[in-house]
Amino acid sequence: MLHSITQSLIHSINMKLDYLDQLESEAIHIMREVAGQFERPALLFSGGKDSITLVHLARKAFRPGKFPFPLVHIDTGHNFQEALDFRDWLAESLGEKLIVRYVEDTIREKKLKEPTGRNASRNALQTFTLLDTIEEFEFDACIGGARRDEEKARAKERVFSVRDEFGSWDPKRQRPELWDTYNGKIHKGENVRVFPISNWTELDVWNYIKRENIALPSIYFAHDRECLLRDGKLLATAGGVIQREEADELVTRRVRFRTVGDISCTAAVESTADTLESVIAEIQATRISERGETRIDDQVSEAAMEDRKKGGYF
Amino acid sequence: MDLLRFITCGSVDDGKSTLIGRLLYDSKSILADQLEAVERASKHKNDGEIDLALLTDGLRSEREQGITIDVAYRYFQTPARKFIIVDAPGHIQYTRNMVTGASNCQLAIVLVDARNGVVEQTRRHSLIASMLGIPHIVVAVNKMDLVDYSEDVFSNICIQYAELAKKLNAKQVTFIPMSALNGDNVVDPSQNMSWYEGPTLLNYLETVELDHDVNLTDARFPVQYVIRPQTPDLHDYRGYAGKITSGIFRKGDSVTVLPSGETSTVEAIEFFEEVKDEAFAPMSVILHLADDIDISRGNLIVKSDSQPVVSQNIEALLCWMDTKELKVGSKYTLQHGTFRSRCVVRDIAYQLNVNTYEETEGVESLKLNDIARVVLKTAQPISFDPYSRNRVNGGAILIDETSNVTVGALMLM
Secondary structure, three states, X not given: OHHHHHHHHHHHHHOOOOHHHHHHHHHHHHHHHXXXXXOOEEEEOOOOHHHHHHHHHHHHHHOOOOOOOOEEEEEOOOOOHHHHHHHHHHHHHHOOOEEEEEHHHHHHHHOOOOXXXXXXXXXXXHHHHHHHHHHHHOOOEEEOOOOHHHOOOHHHOOOEEEEOOOOOOOHHHOOOOOOOOOOOOOOOXXXXXXXXXXXXXXXXXXXXXXXXXXXXXXXXXXXXXXXXXXXXEEEEOHHHOOOOOXXXXXXXXXXXXXXXXXXXXXXXXXXXXXXXXXXXHHHHHOOOOHHHHHEOHHHOOOOHHHHHHHOOOO | OEEEEEEEEOOHHHOXXXXXXXXXXXXXXXXXXXXXXXXHHHHHOOOOOOOHHHHOOOOHHHHHHOOOOOOXXXXXXXXXXXXXXXXXXXXXXHHHXXXXXXXXXXXXXXXXXXXXXOXXXXXXXXXXXXXXXXXXXXXXXXXXXXXXXOHHHHHHHHHHHHHHHXXXXXXXXXXXXXXXXXXXXXXXXXXXXXXXXXXXXXXXXXXXXXXXXXXXXXXXXXXXXXXXXXXXXXXXXXXXXXXXXXXXXXXXXXXXEEOOOEEEEEEEEEXXXXXXXXXXXXXXXXXXXXXXXXXXXXXXXXXXXXXXXXEEEEEEEXXXXXXXXXXXXXXXXXXXXXXXXXXXXXXXXXXXXXXXXXXXXXXXEEOOOXXXXXXXXXXXXXXEOOOOOOOOOOEEEEEOOOOOOEEEEEEEO
């Protein structure tokens, strides 16, 4: 008897999950809640490392079955070709359904006015296409790769974030969310944005990618690239999306992308890190946040992200 | 590496935001551009000094009013551990937010202003932490700089608090004197309190023993989703996807499926292209059973030698979270993990005053943030453990059937 108690104690010491395993299990659990609670879910896929991580987690949640949702990409028309190629390759190799909708089409159909001038971006217009796509397919839940460590408004958002018919987030009407019980009950026309990696940090994502050996688009690693140097930020010339201004200096630098979004609002960082190990070492040493270093659209005001979320943005 | 989720209970007046800011700042978890943003905002507020509290208040109305409205999550890491800070508002009108935040935490920091000692708010926060089953409590006696770093003041607060703690069921209470504003005993040891020989706050957070917080005794597996590929090569494949919320499952274990009571044995435990002999909480896996029985989402698979309670009549502590009152006789949807059933509130046994701990009987309705012991009847039997024994399988929520909003948190008894 004593022996067996000692045995079970020794045993229980080993029964501890590493923090990455805990985060992984939490994310898998959230994805399965989506599958169990909703009729028409979707996984919003941007081609960035966070949504690539989501796809990997979906495999862990549902294989050997198929994903209970399609991958949906809202293409601003300003994406890096490397990211688009990767997206197509990933969906194809997994045998999962990919739906792509274009901001370009929304602009034409709705006669939207494209932002012009300095640092103009289609990032805001994305919201229109996203809401149309949700309506077209009657999606009731959209899984996204947002993390709470990214930004102050995101730090307050629930894992299951209920949006009204206009996609708006109302921070004052958030549902209490207790234990790992998620309430996905909604009225017709509403939808829920679901964030399985809410509790992951940028470093957690990279450590997980390394541990799981997850493939990423090449632009996440150091490469030589032609860029415009503007206000200390390196903007890609690829695709001719960003118009050169008089003060811009045309340079070729060894760079990598820390986030991969729309070309018009994602800056490159100078780097020689060409392996996962060296990328992680660089992030551990960095003194600037992911969004602060590379996002051009958050820097408009203190509440920029909060305002965009209220408008239906992810 | 370990993961510790802890909640900070207190209000801006107690220096809560300053404490979090200090923890992040001194552990070098604040990045240069985030600090610059705070410096800019500090200048707008026209007082020169960097206001560490601005690091944590995320919503515009919170910044405008200088208060915390909703729960915010912060992340930092030291070589010893990874931390999730659940930053919850302290005022009584946000009790429901604190309950939300506390539900997942292993540790609570209860902030006490050294000048005021144990006050109403301390009692409320300690009760909520205890009610939500948080095993470790740190009483952070802050603003020691304003009482001349007096050991007597600190000792008196410890005595006051120990009296209060007797009425609660915290497993472990630790007291730390500090000044968040000046950084004494937050990350670095204080130069002003040589009489204190205990750990700094960060020190304690890095070393507090967490091994016994997970229940590894009662094996529970709520079924979330049934995986049936129905492809030619996997024609008969049928796997139950879910997360082990407590306990350990091993291949060959005798199991019971609830509420039906049918029995089978664990044939295999699968985890992404891998078959395991055993799996434990909180792992997400796929279970395969030897017999073909009817199992769907909402069922609970348990080891047959440790059965939970299965009943339609339940009692619970309830925190009411809606502006619309709860009345005896009202019907709601109860959600317990993946299980849902309609239920009716049959009685309010007593209402609990969160500040004085007094119990009032004969209450007919509950208002926002009220806490009470209630009696419920569910339409289908619910399979649960008492909350004090099993936090995950003992907690449930109430959902309003017209608004679909989560209106109540239940700690089952």
